[in-house]
Amino acid sequence: MEYLSTLLVAIVALEHLYILVLEMFLWTKPRTRKIFGIAPENVAITKKMAANQGLYNGFLAVGLLWSLLHPEPFFALQLKIFFLSCVLVAALYGGFSVKKNILLIQGLPALLALVSLFLV
Template sequence: MQILTLFVVALVALEHVGIAALEMFAQPDVQANAFDMPVNFVKTKEAQTALSNQGIYNGMFGVLIMMMILFFTGSTLKIILILMLLYIIVVAVYGAFTATKKILYLQGLPALIALIFVIIFYH
């Protein structure tokens, strides 16, 4: 079950890399649809700058999670993963209140499932 747990966590990490790509490189129409924003707003330079900034955070966080899986084991990894997954859940809850409720389901739910797996199955 530990390998399955790490696989689930890695999927959460890959999701964040994918979100980063969407935020940084997708066309404004795609971004507007994904983030429930008006397309005219998303096309502005300020919105594109903000999305790129958010994207680099998401991308680096996804890479960081994958690096932690590669470089740490045991109780150290378990604590790191719990903290990182809790971070994602808190950010998703905040995003659900301030941006779109989709964030809670698309980012928060996978992180919650991964957190449950880590707590129960990772030793």
């Protein structure tokens, strides 16, 4: 089970690194616009906001990666719980205020990773 929880935490971290890339560097690309449902006429006015959001997603990813690399098991677990909880809260807020599928795309992996930590 420990391998599964490590894998799930890594998946959530990689997902947020991917979101960072989309929001900070690929915001104007057609594929990114389609993923986020952004109309072409809104890309320019939302570019800085998206980059800011991407930076926050990067912080979440780095925190999760830190939790995987921390040498002390107790602190590593605390970091995992904290950063996965942050992802879950952000997914809940985004799912209820922006798009429902955020609950599935970001919330479900974080929830599964969090639950797996308590089953170890």
